[in-house]
Amino acid sequence: MSKNKLKTEKPESKKTAPAKDPSMVLKADKVADVKVKELVKDERTHKVLGVFLLLLSLLGFIAFSSYLFTWEEDQDKVFRYSFHLMFMGDEHVENLLGRSGAFISHWFFYDGFGLACYLFCYFAFILGINFVVGRKVFRIWRNVKHILFGLLFISMTTAFIAGHAGFPWGGAVGNALNRWATGFLGTLGTGLLLLVVGFSWLIWKFNFEFKLPERKPKVKPAPQPAAVFDEGMPAPVEEKTGKGKKNGIKNNTGVTVIPPVITEPEEDEAAGAMELVERDEAGIHPLITVIPANAPQIEMLLPEEVEGPPPFDLEEKKPDLEETFTPASNRRKNGNTADVAFEVKSVYEENHDVDDSMDLGPTRPVSVDPYDPVLDLRDYKYPTLELLDQHSTDKVVQDASELEKNKNQIIDTLKNYDIAIQKISATVGPTVTLYEIVPAAGVRISRIKNLEDDIALSLSALGIRIIAPIPGKGTIGIEVPNIRKSMVSLKNILASDKFQQSAMDLPVAIGKKIDNENFIADLAKMPHLLMAGATGQGKSVGINTLLVSLLYKKHPSQLKFVLVDPKKVELSLYKLIEKHFLAKLPGEEDAIITDTKKVVHTLNALCIEMDLRYDLLKEAGTRNIREYNAKFTQRRLNPEKGHRYLPFVVLVIDEFADLIMTAGKEVEMPIARLAQLARAVGIHLIIATQRPSVNIITGTIKANFPARIAFKVSSKIDSRTILDLGGAEQLIGQGDMLVSFNGELVRLQCAFVDTPEVERVAEFIGGQRGYPEAFLLPEYLDDKDADGKEISLQDRDPLFAEAARIIVQTQQGSTSLLQRRMKLGYNRAGRLMDQLEAAGIVGPNMGSKAREVQVKSDSELEEIFDAMGIV
Numbered sequence: 001m002s003k004n005k006l007k008t009e010k011p012e013s014k015k016t017a018p019a020k021d022p023s024m025v026l027k028a029d030k031v032a033d034v035k036v037k038e039l040v041k042d043e044r045t046h047k048v049l050g051v052f053l054l055l056l057s058l059l060g061f062i063a064f065s066s067y068l069f070t071w072e073e074d075q076d077k078v079f080r081y082s083f084h085l086m087f088m089g090d091e092h093v094e095n096l097l098g099r100s101g102a103f104i105s106h107w108f109f110y111d112g113f114g115l116a117c118y119l120f121c122y123f124a125f126i127l128g129i130n131f132v133v134g135r136k137v138f139r140i141w142r143n144v145k146h147i148l149f150g151l152l153f154i155s156m157t158t159a160f161i162a163g164h165a166g167f168p169w170g171g172a173v174g175n176a177l178n179r180w181a182t183g184f185l186g187t188l189g190t191g192l193l194l195l196v197v198g199f200s201w202l203i204w205k206f207n208f209e210f211k212l213p214e215r216k217p218k219v220k221p222a223p224q225p226a227a228v229f230d231e232g233m234p235a236p237v238e239e240k241t242g243k244g245k246k247n248g249i250k251n252n253t254g255v256t257v258i259p260p261v262i263t264e265p266e267e268d269e270a271a272g273a274m275e276l277v278e279r280d281e282a283g284i285h286p287l288i289t290v291i292p293a294n295a296p297q298i299e300m301l302l303p304e305e306v307e308g309p310p311p312f313d314l315e316e317k318k319p320d321l322e323e324t325f326t327p328a329s330n331r332r333k334n335g336n337t338a339d340v341a342f343e344v345k346s347v348y349e350e351n352h353d354v355d356d357s358m359d360l361g362p363t364r365p366v367s368v369d370p371y372d373p374v375l376d377l378r379d380y381k382y383p384t385l386e387l388l389d390q391h392s393t394d395k396v397v398q399d400a401s402e403l404e405k406n407k408n409q410i411i412d413t414l415k416n417y418d419i420a421i422q423k424i425s426a427t428v429g430p431t432v433t434l435y436e437i438v439p440a441a442g443v444r445i446s447r448i449k450n451l452e453d454d455i456a457l458s459l460s461a462l463g464i465r466i467i468a469p470i471p472g473k474g475t476i477g478i479e480v481p482n483i484r485k486s487m488v489s490l491k492n493i494l495a496s497d498k499f500q501q502s503a504m505d506l507p508v509a510i511g512k513k514i515d516n517e518n519f520i521a522d523l524a525k526m527p528h529l530l531m532a533g534a535t536g537q538g539k540s541v542g543i544n545t546l547l548v549s550l551l552y553k554k555h556p557s558q559l560k561f562v563l564v565d566p567k568k569v570e571l572s573l574y575k576l577i578e579k580h581f582l583a584k585l586p587g588e589e590d591a592i593i594t595d596t597k598k599v600v601h602t603l604n605a606l607c608i609e610m611d612l613r614y615d616l617l618k619e620a621g622t623r624n625i626r627e628y629n630a631k632f633t634q635r636r637l638n639p640e641k642g643h644r645y646l647p648f649v650v651l652v653i654d655e656f657a658d659l660i661m662t663a664g665k666e667v668e669m670p671i672a673r674l675a676q677l678a679r680a681v682g683i684h685l686i687i688a689t690q691r692p693s694v695n696i697i698t699g700t701i702k703a704n705f706p707a708r709i710a711f712k713v714s715s716k717i718d719s720r721t722i723l724d725l726g727g728a729e730q731l732i733g734q735g736d737m738l739v740s741f742n743g744e745l746v747r748l749q750c751a752f753v754d755t756p757e758v759e760r761v762a763e764f765i766g767g768q769r770g771y772p773e774a775f776l777l778p779e780y781l782d783d784k785d786a787d788g789k790e791i792s793l794q795d796r797d798p799l800f801a802e803a804a805r806i807i808v809q810t811q812q813g814s815t816s817l818l819q820r821r822m823k824l825g826y827n828r829a830g831r832l833m834d835q836l837e838a839a840g841i842v843g844p845n846m847g848s849k850a851r852e853v854q855v856k857s858d859s860e861l862e863e864i865f866d867a868m869g870i871v
């Protein structure tokens with residue numbers, strides 16, 4: 001039982017013994033304490049403080065600037081009277097801010113840091129702005145460091161340059177430092193030291209690039225070994241830092257790629273490899289294309305120092321090499337990155353054949369670090385808790401008189417109906433208090449249940465809910481709304497150990513239970529969530545709470561959101577994190593989907609993604625995304641075969657009713673498929689609706705959404721539709737909710753996160769380096785669009801020739817091979833296959849088996865191309 005339980009059992013209980021008048025016990029001094037704390041925390045206090053700091057900064061600036069011109073006139077007086085000057089009404093000074101301005105500026109300049117003391121004005125200014133705006137516009141700690149350095153450096157430098165000028169350029173501190181340094185290092189040494197320190201500071205701050213002129217291209221490049229990447233080793237993409245990380249390779253988009261573990265053979269070991277290694281335009285660097293498993297394709301120039309054979313398991317790789325080898329002449333034309341990566345390995349194989357005496361190393365077992373998806377954005381910083389607000393009414397307040405009054409009312413009401421009770425206890429939650437009653441022997445529970453309205457009337461409170469009996473407790477619960485409700489700040493739940501240390505796949509902080517325990521659930525286990533509630537009862541806040549808690553726990557490489565927002569405004573804040581956490585259809589501008597037609601496409605694309613993921617799981621011999629990713633991170637799956645790290649995908653639909661009204665079955669079907677199947681491949685759904693009627697939440701949908709949240713709804717029927725039980729119509733709104741999960745019904749107060757907080761979190765994430773674009777879902781082509789288009793070779797797909805080459809070279813007539821190798825959606829790859837069939841390159845569809853490839857060699861294919869006029 002939680003500590004805020006009020007036991008009103010008979011006074012023989014020791015714990016409640018002093019509670020003859022329980023109100024005395026509960027009326028703690030805490031309230032006063034809370035008031036002082038609240039005052040300190042109140043944002044108005046902060047704003048007022050901020051305004052004063054800005055004023056201080058301005059006054060300081062005026063006084064200091066005025067001092068520059070009036071110091072000579074005022075100095076005498078300051079020397080003569082010291083700080084007494086400020087209080088000598090008959091003394092006239094020249095400083096614009098009068099005697100205080102004259103004394104304080106003198107003190108800061110002459111006895112302090114000279115010109116550098118303007119930095120104090122700057123400090124007051126940034127502090128003031130932060131307080132007034134109410135968030136960290138400026139980072140204080142970083143600025144303090146710069147200001148401290150600036151005070152010492154500027155005062156010393158100005159003192160050094162000004163020498164013995166009358167004006168205190170460097171102040172007492174600058175002069176002292178300068179005197180000591182010139183004694184120690186001499187004037188020249190001090191000058192050089194200051195120069196170097198200043199320059200170092202600039203380097204530290206701006207990180208200039210010092211570039212030597214490029215080397216001229218060699219006419220005949222020396223033979224060099226080819227770099228080979230481990231097949232199971234996606235190269236992590238590294239941030240462009242300019243800090244010259246070892247093995248960092250800059251690509252033409254400015255992104256640096258750190259190749260995976262590579263050993264370095266002797267230069268001449270791989271002599272002969274050159275014929276097959278393509279060169280860049282200048283002919284200096286071998287051009288290698290690497291596909292990081294989950295990063296966009298990146299072409300990069302591979303410098304000599306990162307070359308070397310890979311640590312990989314030859315046995316597993318050999319069939320691949322044969323399967324996907326592409327002649328160098330084709331590579332640049334089709335630009336298929338997978339080919340190039342393999343072809344480099346083939347170079348190694350070829351060398352191996354040519355000269356067996358060469359020790360290239362791959363047969364040696366080499367230990368390989370596990371693949372870490374977060375290295376894609378290795379410098380990504382998780383949002384900090386400071387971005388969230390602590391809402392002022394966060395504390396649960398126990399009002400003893402209210403408790404006592406309600407207790408007596410309940411007892412009296414029941415007595416009026418001849419219902420005797422043995423015991424009554426109360427648990428105070430954030431929005432409601434649960435009174436638990438143990439009725440006297442022989443009292444029928446249904447009698448109490450039937451008195452719901454009478455008890456509500458006698459307590460003159462709305463939203464009374466009677467739980468008779470409380471499952472697993474043998475008591476009857478009466479939930480009575482508190483007069484003073486408290487908000488549950490999301491910040492507090494996210495800061496809790498339970499959340500911080502949770503090892504869940506997709507932890508979502510939903511809210512607080514009546515006993516004030518944080519309710520944190522794993523969305524991956526739910527595995528989908530249906531939310532309903534009348535308008536204005538807290539759905540949007542609820543969705544934000546779920547999204548923000550996931551953003552606090554997951555790295556962009558591990559999670560992607562597909563956001564559907566027919567209302568257009570609710571989720572628009574998340575646009576900022578498009579390149580980190582959002583997924584979208586290829587070619588779409590907006591990652592947040594607001595148009596119904598696009599929703600249908602997106603849902604179907606998600607179904608394709610689900611099917612592709614199932615294919616991958618099947619090939620990998622794994623049963624779910626956890627096992628699959630574990631195998632992938634252990635580098636036991638080959639990215640060249642299409643394997644990739646699979647991020648979780650969470651689909652959020654903010655107004656489902658609207659979609660069903662406009663698109664009906666077209667939306668319902670893919671949702672039902674996803675809800676039935678997508679769980680194992682890491683695709684989870686959160687669907688919210690204002691109208692929980694049976695034509696919106698159909699049986700199919702309901703059956704596949706075991707976890708449901710109901711905010712206040714307008715009728716008992718709505719409550720039944722969503723929860724299969726009544727009760728949600730008696731909630732009190734503002735985030736008061738019932739969660740049906742794991743066969744239990746729990747009343748929670750939803751954690752509150754305000755729009756500015758969400759905005760700050762999105763800005764924080766969006767301000768960091770992300771992926772070049774949003775995560776791309778597979779392409780989906782509406783059957784209606786494709787239907788009626790004859791397979792005509794005249795309108796052949798621009799990728800026709802490339803697809804034909806892949807099919808002929810691999811001798812596999814497989815649509816999914818085209819999908820993987822060319823990164824195409826299922827429909828486009830299917831159409832390409834039909835066109836290849838029409839051209840006689842592959843045979844007819846053979847169901848689940850690959851089609852027969854009717855063209856056996858490149859030369860035969862070239863003849864077909866000639867006949868078709870393909871150059």
Ligand SMILES: Nc1ncnc2c1ncn2[C@@H]1O[C@H](COP(=O)(O)OP(=O)(O)OP(=O)(O)O)[C@@H](O)[C@H]1O
Pocket residue numbers: 487488533534535536537538539540541542690734735736749750751752753
């Ligand atoms: N968990 C909560 N704690 C405290 N207050 C809340 C909470 N959730 C919502 N509220 C209050 O209720 C108001 C309405 O919430 P919200 O916008 O989430 O409703 P909604 O159900 O999404 O409405 P609509 O369907 O019209 O968009 C909020 O502005 C806030 O003041």
